[in-house]
Amino acid sequence: MSDIYALCTCGSGKKFRFCCQSISTTLEKAYSQARAGQLDSAVRTFDSAIAAQPDRLEIYLHKARLLDALKRRPEAEKALDLALATNANYASAHFLRAQWRMQEGEVPGAAILGRMAVDAYPADSKEQIALVYSFLADVESQMGHPIAARNALRMATRLDPANTNYSSGFEELFGAKSDMPMFIRREYTLLSPPSGSKRRASWDKLAKEHRSGRLSDLARMFTTLATQDSQDPAAVHNAGLINAWLGDNTQALEYLGKYIQLETDPVRKENALVLSEVLSTGHGSEPGDHAQHEFVFLARNPPALDKLLNKFNGEKRFSPYHVDETEQGQTIIEAYFLQMKDAAHGIITPGETAPEEKFARVVAHFNLAMPRVHVSGTDKSIIQGLRDEFAQGLGWTDKEAPVRSTGRLGHLAREPLMVSTQQGVPHEELMARQLAECTKEYELSWPHKKLKSLHGSSPQEAVATPEGKQRVSALIRFHEEASLVGQRIGYSFNRVRRLLGLPTTGTEPQTSVIPPTAVMEQSPQAAFQLAVQANDDAAASSHAKAWLSSPGIEDRFAAANHLARQAQKAGDWVGAMTALESGQATDGGGRKADYLARRGQCLLKLNRLPEACGLFDQLAAGDTPESRQALALAVESLVSAGHGTEAGRLANTGKAQAAKAQNRDLEEHFNELARAAGKI
Ligand SMILES: [Zn+2]
Incomplete structure (x- = not known):
């Protein structure tokens, strides 16, 4: 261990100096045996250390970690069982198990064990408890518990304020620039005791x-x-x-x-x-008022899946908006399934040609991170229909990938989203259509829905009583805070309030609706985001240019990066670089790390290695959370371009910085990159 005052790797929450340093001879011996391939000897080294000092539970932890690294988890579990038999409240054993459950996809189990660990650590092990909380933030958000996730990350920032990974993560997820609805970002506080009372x-x-x-x-x-x-x-x-x-x-x-x-x-x-x-x-x-229906499967036969997606694409009801490949070669596709007018069950029947429509409503979301595919939406019959089509195309049995229903906030923010299905449709037209769709959804459809949170009444019925009025007002605010689409086109939920005879609020402009063109003039940024969401590359590019040349808006990286990607798609790496350079020049120093990494990537593609390395060295000199993340990207590009020496050197710099900042994931990532660089 390089820094004896860093947290001990056994997970005790103590510094190494005051924890496992006294057994460091045993540790070194076991790990050098393991490195030399003498695995059983390494395990025996731990066993004899345990026999000599049965009360040193840390040794069980090290043994369990080693066994797990050797892919012998059942034996590793037994080692933890033995430690817990001595101390049932042994925090580090609970935390290690929580991490294993998470890896296995047993998320609720991971949550229970993580909470047990938080309670079991001594209160002064603040850094360690913060680490468990940041783990719990992941666990809770995977379970669809955003309030618990936000609180967990908040606890981590309070317990370990020096670790900027927590504070910057919190800012990104729940800060002012986050896409999360206000009801998640809001700081909920405890109420005080009633004053002067008994x-x-x-x-x-x-x-x-x-x-x-x-x-x-x-x-x-x-x-x-x-x-x-x-x-x-x-x-x-x-x-x-x-x-x-x-x-x-x-x-x-x-x-x-x-x-x-x-x-x-x-x-x-x-x-x-x-x-x-x-x-x-x-x-x-329960699925309730925010039911999401979904099916998940592993793409075991990529060519068959490809064929099926091409068929959907040919029928113009599949609209990819994010296609990417990670440096490790993992394919990522995010796409919408579109609803076509006049089609049976909302989705056109297989083989049928879609009627020519300028716009289509998004009815399902497709998400592939090879090999996992996730299809979800709020209309059960549409999801069931899609599941049956996948089953047929991929030759599934009846039992495979069943449709499940849960209560999820998932798509709430994006509904009701429109996508233009033809090239060159003016952006104003899409905005106007999007506005019409919001009106239809929130003013014609929603007020008549029977809702569980209104005890089975519709909003229209519920507003007959004062209590019902309050509940409906709260629901409207819930949708107002959730709706990204509504916010971006300037849809005013006061229209719904007036319709239902409820008092309007001052948070929205009193004029009924801002005309879409005015939104665009006022905010090229909002117009850009809407165009990206609508998968309209041409419109997005034109708004990106407007955004880059507009004064006073900080952080234009998204716009510059969009233009660079468009150029890149056409193989124009010089154009890509120009876009990034002009973005950086107008951005007044913001997002410097992202610009440096992306510009360096372009230079690598143009075979200008020394210049690229010059930019990457600037990144390496940064040593901020942003620069370290960007440095990892830079090293990945060097590895995939086959520059082993440069990649290795920068990976080691990154590793040292990540270790110092106690960002274990990033440290391990740099470690892997250094190994990959060594093999070139
Ligand atoms: Zn230790």
Whole structure:
């Protein structure tokens, strides 16, 4: 271990100097045996160390990690069992298991073990607990629990403020520039005890007993308070919120439901209603009002899949908007399935030619990260129909890749999205059509839907009572905050409010709708994003140029990069570089790392290695979270272009920087790149 004051690799949460340094002779011996291929001897070295010092549980951890690295997980599990038999509350064993469950796709199990680890680590192992929290942020977001994911990452930034990976990750996912709906980005806070009441004394008394500040402790405290007095709105609210942070949406909804009955302040009540709507989705929820239907399969026969996708494409109902290949050669395709007018079941029947339409509505999402394919949407019959077509095309049995339904926020932000299916349709026309589609969805269709969150009534019916009015207002705000499409074209949800006789809000312009052209003039950035979303490359390019030449907008990298990619597609690497250079020149120093990496990639394609390396050296001198990520990209391009020496040198620089910043994933990534470079 190079830095003896870094966290020990056994996962104890202590510094190596005060943890496994005393057994470093054993560790070195075992690992050098393993490196020399004497695997059984390495395992025996650990066994005799355990026999000599049975109370040193760290040795079990090292042995388990070694066995796991040797792909002998069942034996590794046994080593952990033995450690846990001595101490059932052994945090590092729980955390290691949590990571294994995650690798195996057993996400709910990973969540439970991760939470156990958080509770079991000593409170002063802050860096280690932060690491577990950042792991839990991933776990919770995979389970569709964005409130718990945000809280976990927030906890990581608080426990280990020096680690900029947490703060920059938080900013990217939940910060001001994130695409996430406001109801996820919002900072929810605990309510204070009722002032001057008798309840205050009970709060103080319990707070003394639960002073650890751990979430699980706080959950117990507020559950007790809420049980003592079920009429104490603040305690009931806090019990709900903390359960949401812990990823227990069922408990959270139960408490929030009670709180909503007790709360008399309309603003707080609406916030709780919106939060309840968010918590009604994700792992463990009923499909409900935000049902998503999906099927997942592994592409075992790529040529057959290719043929099928080509057929869909020929029928003009498949619209790829992101096709890419990672440096490791993994194919990535993201695409929309489009609904054609006059077609039976919304999707045209196989073999039939689509009627010529300028626009089509997105009805399903296709996501391939080779070999995993995921198809999802909100209309069950469409997804079932697509599943049957895939089954036929790929020769599945009836049982393969069944359609599953869950409650997910998934597509909420993008509905109702339109895509133009013909080249050269003016952008204004698409915007106008998109606006019409929003009007249809939110004003004609939604008010008449029977909703679970309105106890089976439609919004139109529910607004007959004061309580119903409040609930419908909250639902409209939920959609307003979720709808990316609505925000980008300037659709005003006050139209829905007026339609249902509800008070309008000041957050949206009072003029009914901003004409699409005005949006474009005001914000070439918004127009660019909409064009990208609509898969209209030509329009996106023209808005990208407008954006690059408009004053006062920071961070134009997306525009410059779009133009570079377009040039690249045409094999014009000089053009690509010019686009990036002019982008960087107007961007006033922002996104410097991304520009350097991309420009270097172009230079490599033009066989101008020394110049490319000059730019990459500037990256290596950066040593910020952004520059390190960009450096990894740069090294990947050097490896794939076959420049082993340069790649190896920069990979080692990156590795040292990642190690110093304690970004283990990135460190390992650089490690792999260095190995790949060594083989060239
Ligand atoms: Zn240790």
